[in-house]
Amino acid sequence: MSLSGASERSVPATKIEITVSCRNLLDLDTFSKSDPMVVLYTQSRASQEWREFGRTEVIDNTLNPDFVRKFVLDYFFEEKQNLRFDVYNVDSKTNISKPFPTYASYSLLLFLLGRCWDPQKDFLGQAFLALGEVIGGQGSRVERPLTGVPGKKCGTILLTAEELSNCRDIATMQLCANKLDKKDFFGKSDPFLVFYRSNEDGTFTICHKTEVVKNTLNPVWQPFSIPVRALCNGDYDRTVKIDVYDWDRDGSHDFIGEFTTSYRELSKAQNQFTVYEVLNPRKKCKKKKYVNSGTVTLLSFSVDSEFTFVDYIKGGTQLNFTVAIDFTASNGNPLQPTSLHYMSPYQLSAYAMALKAVGEIIQDYDSDKLFPAYGFGAKLPPEGRISHQFPLNNNDEDPNCAGIEGVLESYFQSLRTVQLYGPTYFAPVINQVARAAAKISDGSQYYVLLIITDGVISDMTQTKEAIVSASSLPMSIIIVGVGPAMFEVCPFPRLCRPIREPGAEHGPTSQGCAGRDPRAAAVLYAHQRHPASSPTPCQPQPNLSSRAAVRSQLILCLAVCLPAHPLLLLKARGIWSPGTHWEASLEDQCWLVKPSAPSPTEGSGAVTISLPSCQ
Structure with missing residues (x-):
């Protein structure tokens, strides 16, 4: 954060x-x-x-x-x-x-x-x-x-x-222990490790906790990754203290022992096992024949570099931006001022504003400036066939539009020719982008799908499955909600859960979709507050005479899944300002994440990142 x-x-x-x-x-x-x-x-x-x-x-x-x-x-x-x-x-x-x-x-x-x-x-x-x-x-x-x-x-x-130092290395290690002290009366011990880095004044700062391994004196902990700057802040000789505890349900964990090391010493395990004696200073003072409270062995240690958005762009990665717009009847007649698709001569519609706000940022990273644009939920002429994935430019062979202005032009043209209908299906267009992303395996392309909608998803089960199926693909999904629907309610409420300790050591980790693959396309969910919503201390009373006169807020509701390789999920900065009372911004955010192994006791962690609740 x-x-x-x-x-x-x-x-x-x-x-x-x-x-x-x-x-x-x-x-x-x-x-x-x-x-x-x-x-x-x-x-x-x-x-x-x-x-x-x-x-x-x-x-x-x-x-x-x-x-x-x-x-x-x-x-x-x-x-x-x-x-x-x-x-x-x-x-x-x-x-x-x-x-x-x-x-x-x-x-x-x-x-x-x-x-x-x-x-x-x-x-x-x-x-x-x-x-x-x-x-x-x-x-x-x-x-x-x-x-x-x-x-x-x-x-x-x-x-x-x-x-913080500029060190961007990530250390991955695995440890086990042997013959730890028995602390539980009716069992053995439930050991876990706590890592601390030393400070200049002799104190220690906690930097990691492993999961708990139940009822054993010879635990093998799951491999875990930690930023090197969290472990030693780039100082390879800085003392790292590791405490061994027996977990107790009431929180009064029993101290088993401790040992010290350093990043430089840990890195030697890339070539050989390293064994540490676990010592309990109090027991050592009381017992003359005290040897140790067990041993901890470093089984493996590796270091990888964490790449930034700029690294990927310099390496040639291109963002491919795709747009999907809701053409369901719940948006209202485009010829009426009450419609969310109303083409006013004085200001853009809510759909057009959302499209420009996101698209104008992402298009800078797209070399050809050609954007596939689709609509869903409309009846198409001449036979009136309902489509949930039709090209806005009416060209099935080449749905690309030239720049954001080209997308807007095709969007306006479609409003004049198709009949708004329904229902609201997301899965077809998600699968369409996923098929394109599946053809890329060298990291040269990254796909961003923007879905703009006014209502609740009608194919929630299929949409979840589509996201899970895309779990290993380089793609992100941005969902922007417009209009009076209850967008405060996250459309994927059960795919995230808060992280609880231990297992939430040094920041967000990936959460599996519906308990399945802990990787997939990130979902950014945003909405615009309806004028009828109650004002809060940081949301002034809006002008109810205009649908656009609202104080908006953006919420990053969840990052459902993550790409298989670390890559930028979204970097956007812009302001929507079509009118005096309209005010919403895409914050300058850059998230670089990668999958992590689930904890055997807690499961995988959750990604829960919030933008400021009031702008």
């Missing part, structure tokens, strides 16, 4: 990684301890509004969490960058996929899975401070009291800042 908005400034930014820990949190659970999670908000320079920036993982049953997931922010020395850290108790049945509200708007919160969530009950406290305070603290560390729960001591939050 990195703070967007750097494009607005001319001064180069420094990347700062923030590590979060809490101590002595409130205990809100009756039969266990709290399950804390921290949500970071940043304050807009212009509006002074607080926007959710990111979240840590959830750690079960602890009042003293050390969160593995970091926040990476752009630091500007000449600016005051205000931060707000809110701490919540998140039960397993609480839906945390939606943005958290500000404390002042708690009464507006939603009904969540299985129960009505009481934010005042689940709120553990908050802290306000500037990014400069963290960086300027002794050892770039600060501790602040949590406040916000009247009459109670909420504990403290500890923040550590470190400037």
